[in-house]
Amino acid sequence: MKQSQIFIPTLKEIPSDAEAKSHQLMLRGGFIRQVSAGIYAYLPLAVRVLHNIEQIVREEMEQIDAIEMLAPAILPGELWQESGRYATYGDNLFKLKDRHERNFILGPTHEETLTYLIRDQLNSYKKMPKILYQIQAKYRDEDRPRYGLLRGREFIMKDGYSFSANQAQLDDAFNKMEQAYTNIFNRCALDYRVILGDSGDMGGNASKEFSAVAEIGEDTIVYSDSSDYAANLEMAQSIIQPNPQETAQPLQTVATPHTPTVESVAAFLKVTPKQVIKSRAYVVDEQPVLVLIRGDSEVNETKLKNVLNAQQDVQMATDEQVESMFHSVAGFMGPFDLPETVKIVADSSLKGLCNGVTGANQKDLHWQNVNLERDLHLSDQDFVDVRTVQPGELSPDHQGSLQFTRGIEIGHIFKLGTRYSETLKATFLDENGRQQPVIMGSYGIGISRLLSAIVEQHCDDAGIIWPWQLAPYQVHVVIINTKDEDQVQLASEVEASLQNAGFSVLVDDRSERPGVKFAEADLIGSPVRITVGKKASDKILEIKLRNQTDSVEVNENDLIDSMKILLKNY
Amino acid sequence: MKQSQIFIPTLKEIPSDAEAKSHQLMLRGGFIRQVSAGIYAYLPLAVRVLHNIEQIVREEMEQIDAIEMLAPAILPGELWQESGRYATYGDNLFKLKDRHERNFILGPTHEETLTYLIRDQLNSYKKMPKILYQIQAKYRDEDRPRYGLLRGREFIMKDGYSFSANQAQLDDAFNKMEQAYTNIFNRCALDYRVILGDSGDMGGNASKEFSAVAEIGEDTIVYSDSSDYAANLEMAQSIIQPNPQETAQPLQTVATPHTPTVESVAAFLKVTPKQVIKSRAYVVDEQPVLVLIRGDSEVNETKLKNVLNAQQDVQMATDEQVESMFHSVAGFMGPFDLPETVKIVADSSLKGLCNGVTGANQKDLHWQNVNLERDLHLSDQDFVDVRTVQPGELSPDHQGSLQFTRGIEIGHIFKLGTRYSETLKATFLDENGRQQPVIMGSYGIGISRLLSAIVEQHCDDAGIIWPWQLAPYQVHVVIINTKDEDQVQLASEVEASLQNAGFSVLVDDRSERPGVKFAEADLIGSPVRITVGKKASDKILEIKLRNQTDSVEVNENDLIDSMKILLKNY
Structure with a gap:
């Protein structure tokens, strides 16, 4: 392809409203253009990368017998x-409404549509399992679209759906899909973690999330530095326990003037914050x-909601509610002498804590030598994990x-169960011969978002420094003097x-200065740049890898062999 | 691909609301399913055909240096x-409106978007010509969606746009695109005509339409039985002329009681309807x-509108208007003694007509021996083509x-000129160094509609009887007894x-009766059916082409060679 024919509208300046590296580079490199907030056109270079990604996705879907369709x-x-x-x-x-005032939506996901399409068709266990998928534009009217393709309002998804007659088939589809996603993200050269996800409003009962490591990311991922363990901050399990125990002392109140915080009461009583409940x-x-919860820790409200099977999001009590519902006072709350309507939840970080300190529900008064098992009659099972882990x-x-x-978040796989089929x-x-609801799974990859994630990691x-298999053009041939x-x-x-x-x-056949051509070649990010300059009369070329600073000169006849050797370092 | 894994929900009955053959067959064959009026899901078989068509389109676009993007x-x-x-x-x-009450539309076509994307970018004649295209879902809120994919509300288009610095570049892009479209439709095995189109509300000044011959089609195409000439009925040129002439006689009125129609006055005056003006x-x-206009002909209102450069569609005068604006009477109108405000338009079928008959603007009165050139002082140039041609x-x-x-209509190419760039x-x-508006062209193919057009012609x-290069699966292997x-x-x-x-x-590995399998194989329409039955123990297969009734038996070892020979007849 000649660069004079393709459309690559590069920008010289960093767009002021683009915060993410990937957003800046894709705008500057002429990959994308905004048409409206969160709504982008994919220009020719970006379409080539999208097609490369889609090709990988299709190959891996075929491997697990997933069948493509298009709703x-x-x-x-x-x-x-x-x-x-x-x-x-x-x-x-x-x-939106059509001309006859009928209601329509633009699909953000297609559980309903696929369930509609298979109902009355997958009507026997003999016709399952099946996995269907599509690659398609999806829509979410984000309140604050940002970061280019990372949080857009029109975006391209691969969404897949499995239909099973029993749990074993669902587990099998889920596991196959996890393997396929692993292959896809590996082939896309992404650094990512597979984490236990929160299934949100998809209505499922088990999910895993694939998350690409990037500073601009909107989620906090917690992972072990020595194992595969990874989780969203909201889901990461806390297993900290109190230190070796002292001897339990008798429970007693103690006057603690001006100590409404963990730090102040710990200092006053000469204990560590870990001793404060x-x-x-x-x-x-x-x-x-x-x-x-332990004095140096914070309550994780997602965990709390899950532990309590709450319908609505949990809310911190206001000072008025502390007084009216808990008969207590902010800064000196504690588990003793509360109204019977108050439910007490103890975090597992407190299990076995000896001689702790809690508020006494009166201003400037605390209890000392609290042993929850003894004083509140708690058994091991009463302790639950509602704590946010710490690095x-x-x-x-x-x-x-x-x-x-x-x-x-670049991928998400869900065991939906019968949420939609019911x-x-x-x-x-x-x-x-019994009628049963179809057991479903749902599996998504943000195809256009992958573009951003890949650029975030490869620049x-x-x-940009494109991975070889995704580059819009793998080799960029730059002609120094197009009149020669x-x-x-x-x-x-x-x-x-x-x-x-x-x-x-891609051949840069434009009559630009060499400096401009080299800068744009680096910006666009082809893995290999081949410069054709003054030594052309001797058939000598210069080869440079995008991720290295040195270049080598080779004769035209040795080009392909030299490239194969060089590419081992890419 | 095993048939037990793919999703092909065939129907046994002809859907009652499907009028078009292609609509019926694609529903019955499990290619498509309606999700809402005019809104369809493409099931796995249809997606494979779509991909085959898209592949052909991409190859032909690449041939003319058109570059793919995605708005x-x-x-x-x-x-x-x-x-x-x-x-x-x-x-x-x-x-529709977004959450902030801003107006949006779903694009039926992308002239505005592409003009927006290239403005400030294609800012020099040196950066042109360029051709960009995309393959994408488009939206039209049709009042009466019908015929399946033929008139849908969401449909897939290839839309392309050329950007030129002068008319010669536009002509070149237009001609290249016409050649590419010809190649595409030939490769899709379509019987079509290239016709002079009406550019409608695209705002252009020259266009050609590609129209696939099909009874269900909504347009009437006029074509020569001995040349490439083809046109829409609204545009087909009329060149009929009067027969060899008589001697001109003096103009005179004649009483013609009860003759308000061409037929009645012709009979009364013993002339042919062709003599009646x-x-x-x-x-x-x-x-x-x-x-x-000649008595046996009809006025073509599209031609009339074009000839008069009318802003609005032309309207037949009501009886009241005939009286008030023309001072005449229905059934006896004629060109003489009219108010000066009335403009007279004479169709070229009347040029040289000798001794014609016209109404005299009074009930039961006509003029005889009318010679328009003589009596209305018309010259050759005053005659214009406003007539609808006849078979x-x-x-x-x-x-x-x-x-x-x-x-x-399967494709349409337009010379837009500067309608959108201005x-x-x-x-x-x-x-x-002078600022000029970019000269544009617009080029569309209805990708999903092609599916219907192809099925209309190949069934x-x-x-369905799929053309070889488009078939979702080229060979359908039917196992008679899956327990053998x-x-x-x-x-x-x-x-x-x-x-x-x-x-x-595609391998039919289901435990259905052979009759069911054969019927579904014919319905789905793979070009070749290979039956594996009782003679499997002797490695004998049966090959049958979808478009022929006979089958042949071959040994497994001769399969590929036999197929190559047989396929010459497909």
């Missing part, structure tokens, strides 16, 4: 009313809940210590022999 | 307000226009006679050797 993007509102998500999905759902008042589904602590698999990083009435007859100050016939002729021969060898080639 | 489908309303089409496109435009009263942009008459290129057929202010500096009562290990084993060997030979293969 519409505009969907009747009734389908989403049937599932209940028309109301619950909220403002993120693009809604912090009390946090919550209102959960309108009921008062007191959460006890450096022991990994829950007891291998290594936990590290924190930021991540971009509401949308997709049933089948099992081996015994330097000068531009020797150079033009040699470039043409080089292009032909590279293409014969199976490489994709 | 968003959801577009800001402001862009369409800038071009003026937000208001003029009418109810066919899907409109029929007068038709129109109101064009609020002005009265009398159209004179059997001379083709305008004087080669052969005109035939009528119905057609499906309104959206996309300008460039020409060789002389029989039993089902010899058969299963042989089918597996056959599948492997066919795939090695480069064929796509």
